[in-house]
Amino acid sequence: MARAQAPLTRDPAPVRWGLRVVAVVYVVLLVAWPTYLVFENALKPGLGAMLDGLRDPDVAHAIDLTVTITVYAVLINLAFGLTVSLLLVRYDFPGKRLLSALLDVPLSVSPVVVGLALVLVYNGQDGWFGPTLERLGYQVIFSTPGIVMATVFVALPLVIREIVPVLEEIGDEQEQAARSLGANGVQTFWRVTLPGIKWAVVYGVVLALARSIGEFGAVKIVSGNVVGQSQTATLVVEETYQNFQQQTSYAVSALLALVAMVSLVVVAVLRPKEHKS
Amino acid sequence: MSIHVDGVSKRFGDFVALDDVSVDLPTGQLTALLGPSGGGKSTLLRIIAGLETADTGTVTIEGREATHLPPQKRNVGFVFQHYAAFKHMSVAKNVAFGLEIRHRPKTEVKKRVAELLELVHLDQFAHRLPSQLSGGQRQRMALARALAVEPSVLLLDEPFGALDAKVRKELREWLRRLHDEVHVTSVFVTHDQEEALEVADEIVVINEGRVEQVGTPDQLYDAPATDFVMGFLGPVTRLGGAQVRPHDIEVSTDPGQPGAVPGRVVRLLRVGFEVRLWVETAPSEEPVSVTVTRAHQRQLALGEGSAVWLSPTSDATRVDAVV
Amino acid sequence: MTSSLTAPSRARVRGRARGARRLGAGATLGLGVSVLWFSLLVLIPLVAVLVSAAGLGPKEFLDVLTNAQTAAAIRLTVVQSLLVTALNVVMGTALAWVLVRDRFPGKVVLDIVIDVPFALPTIVAGLVLVSLYGPRSPVGIDVNNTRWAVFLALALVTLPFVVRTVQPVLETLDHDVEEAAASLGASRLTTFRRVILPSLVPAIAAGAALAFARGISEYGSLVLLSGNLPNRTEVASVRVFTYLENGQKGQASAIAAVLLVVSLVVIVSLDLIQRRVARRG
Structure with a gap:
């Protein structure tokens, strides 16, 4: 976006034009054109037909489920992210460096491995905790809690990564000032800390939201992928494509892609605000 | 005695910031904690405010044992070197903060904020954000914010340290006049001997975690107790x-x-x-x-x-x- | 933009900030709940994968990995990931260069579009590629069920990594140094090779490591286009999935353990790269 431009030592015109054309052609062929085609294919039969495809009961249920899962996953990651960020930046405790390093692990684990890992621990037959939980009446795998856990797992570090650097940058003097003026811990958090990191929280939430809506591999494994029950929107895309209902597949994809693009634009528009102050 | 510090020690790892320090700071006066950087004077101020805890020793404020009180229960005003302005609040909101925390009635808050902003000559900037103020204006706002809660003690940590020389000189004369008007017991930390000599009623010289000498500017200048005090207060x-x-x-x-x-x-x-x-x-x-x-x-x-x-x-x- | 997705944050957490507090009762509770949740969600399940793989015994473990179909899948995954990483090193650096050094209308759009692969659901990324390079391709290119499909899908999902790690470094690069090199008689090419490139290498390496790790673990974007043909277009994560569907959890865990170790190696080497850079800076 509007990045601070260093004084340009410009390349000679042929180099500049060469690189520019290569860059634009590469991104158009790999990203822009194919993405555009998804929207074109989805809208080929008309907007009405596309929306009808989305109203199919199984599809509608899947979209509902995705929305529910996303709301839970984002709220959990928000609470966890705020708590952990504050602990990492404002407090001293043994094992802080290790925790900080481990928090990045979920970003580089294959979604399939995430799914497998959760199944190994929480499945009702031979999982580590699954049978006990099921006896207590909680089914995790092949059910909503499992899908929520898989989704929370893959989006876990996003909120923390946004908040930690901002918390460090603003420092704790404002919080100390609030304390000296008589505010207790809770008042200090709501009136001083949170307003100071609010944009970072918004980006973190938007990124976690986009990631949560789009999770596929891990959810496919833990959900059981039952049509009309545990099938999420991304799973519908695969299923309908392979069952030759490609129109539905494109319609759901277009909807998901639209959410992704809106998230990107929201972040791109909001981001510079942070640097103004 | 307004503030009574007795036998306070504080270490950060291997570094001894304060070593068995005892000081009495009298009511209604403007006292300077003077010494070189890293000598422990800011740590002492932060311990009085409750922003750091002493390893050993006690702090008494206005006759009340305060050693283990959290900062929000000490009723002290604290002014930071880098202002610690609440960046997302207007100047008026910054000043009102402590009163709103104390759930004072709206009309009272409004009246008090207006009075304070007039006192620090910021009445026309009430609705600006701190980022729209100069350094000197921000520090005056921070001072008004600290005074708003009618603290029993006002603590200032290198209050003019981040300002340029000219503003610093103006502001310290202004602080002296303000203190003569408001008369709140005040303690400020500085490493600038000229600032201490010019502004303070009493100076506590602190070096390497220990109190070197306590006295009025004249006493310190005319009868320095140690080599260090003599050298620190002027050319030798x-x-x-x-x-x-x-x-x-x-x-x-x-x-x-x-x-x-x-x-x-x-x-x-x-x-x-x-x-x-x-x-x-x-x-x-x-x-x-x-x-x-x-x-x-x-x-x-x-x-x-x-x-x-x-x-x-x-x-x-x-x-x-x-x- | 979302460069925060690529630049590891942990280097920023300082050991002991001034005024960092010791834990009070509330904070201790918060820490306890957070660590418990993190353990239940991430640590224990990942340990379970390693335990389950170890449960096979060394012989069975090796058998799974050397099984012809699995070995082919792992080879394909590694080779394609390496090829795509190499492509990213060149194209990612070029894209970052254009974004920082060039100015033209629509550059803002280019900057946003580069992040699209991060934001798109992986299955949608697969469908996106099918639209242009699948059976109904408007330009008549059909890579369906070929290794090109794997290559294309990995190229798409890894596109932003190198760009977003190199871009900030390129932005903060001191122009004086280039001018100094020029004043000393270096040609543009020499300046690039001897002055600019060396300062970009850590960022390129970091981006490449992330791209490689992502390539190794990719699943969603491959399922629609690659056809998952055994010995031809089937990748490691699909093998994990197949074993799991057949109820062979141990075998699935064996491959998963390999993938997991590769990711951990990448994380650790990234940390090392960053520390080296930090020391030099």
Whole structure:
């Protein structure tokens, strides 16, 4: 976006034009054109037909489920992210460096491995905790809690990564000032800390939201992928494509892609605000 | 005694910030904690505020044992070197913060904020954000914010340290006048001896985690208890085994006074209305630094190479140097 | 933009900030709940994968990995990931260069579009590629069920990594240094090779490591286009999935353990790269 431009030592015109054309052609062929085609294919039969495809009961249920899962996953990651960020930046405790390093692990684990890992621990037959939980009446795998856990797992570090650097940058003097003026811990958090990191929280939430809506591999494994029950929107895309209902597949994809693009634009528009102050 | 600090020690890892410090800070006065950077004075201030906890020792504020009270229960006002302005709130909201936390009625808050902003000359900036103010204005806002809660003690941590020289000078004169108006017990930390001498009723000199001396500016300047205090409060030079201020040395062109040290002017520098002389008394020793007035220099016709005799004036501040 | 997705944050957490507090009762509770949740969600399940793989015994473990179909899948995954990483090193650096050094209308759009692969659901990324390079391709290119499909899908999902790690470094690069090199008689090419490139290498390496790790673990974007043909277009994560569907959890865990170790190696080497850079800076 509007990045601070260093004084340009410009390349000679042929180099500049060469690189520019290569860059634009590469991104158009790999990203822009194919993405555009998804929207074109989805809208080929008309907007009405596309929306009808989305109203199919199984599809509608899947979209509902995705929305529910996303709301839970984002709220959990928000609470966890705020708590952990504050602990990492404002407090001293043994094992802080290790925790900080481990928090990045979920970003580089294959979604399939995430799914497998959760199944190994929480499945009702031979999982580590699954049978006990099921006896207590909680089914995790092949059910909503499992899908929520898989989704929370893959989006876990996003909120923390946004908040930690901002918390460090603003420092704790404002919080100390609030304390000296008589505010207790809770008042200090709501009136001083949170307003100071609010944009970072918004980006973190938007990124976690986009990631949560789009999770596929891990959810496919833990959900059981039952049509009309545990099938999420991304799973519908695969299923309908392979069952030759490609129109539905494109319609759901277009909807998901639209959410992704809106998230990107929201972040791109909001981001510079942070640097103004 | 408004603030009573008794036997306070504080370590950060291996570093001893405060070593068994005891001080009494009297009610209604403006006290300076003076010392070099890293000497422990800010740590002492933060312990009084409750922003750090002492390893050992006790703090009593207005007769109330406060050693283990959290900062929000001490009723102290704290002013930070870098202002600690609440960036997302307007100037008025910043000042109102402490009153809103205390759930004071809206009308009272409004009235008090208006009074305070007038007091610090920021009434026309009430609706600006801190980022739209200059450094000096921000610090005045921070001061109004701290005063709003009617603290029993006002603590200022290097309050003018982040400001440029001119604003710093204006602001400290203003602080002195403000204190004469408001009379709240105030303690400020500074490493600038001129600032302390000019503003404070009483100065506590702190170095390497210990209190070197406590006294009024005059007491400290005229009767420094230690080598360190003497050196920290003003320029010193060495004359015949004692530390003396360069302007406390009498220069004559004949060996009149008994015990006067003979020497020769090796360098002469005119700075404004005064003249600085460097006098060599023995080839192996550092030249003695002497300050005389321009008139005096002319009268004695001093120049480089002149032979002179030096002796401390009768009322000279002197500390026998540790060799 | 979302460069925060690529630049590891942990280097920023300082050991002990001034005024960092010791834990009070509330904070201790918060820490306890957070660590418990993190353990239940991430640590224990990942340990379970390693335990389950170890449960096979060394012989069975090796058998799974050397099984012809699995070995082919792992080879394909590694080779394609390496190829795509190499492509990213060149194209990612070029894209970052254009974004920082060039100015033209629409550059803002280019900057946003580069992040699209991060934001798109992986299955949608697969469908996106099918639209242009699948059976109904408007330009008549059909890579369906070929290794090109794997290559294309990995190229798409890894596109932003190198760009977003190199871009900030390129932005903060001191122009004086280039001008100094020029004044000393270096040609543009020499300046690039001897002055600019060396300062970009850590960022390129970091981006490449992330791209490689992502390539190794990719699943969603491959399922529609690659056809998952055994010995031809089937990748390691699909093998994990197949074993799991057949109820062979141990075998699935064996491959998963390999993938997991590769990710951990990448994380650790990234940390090392960053520390080296930090020390030099």
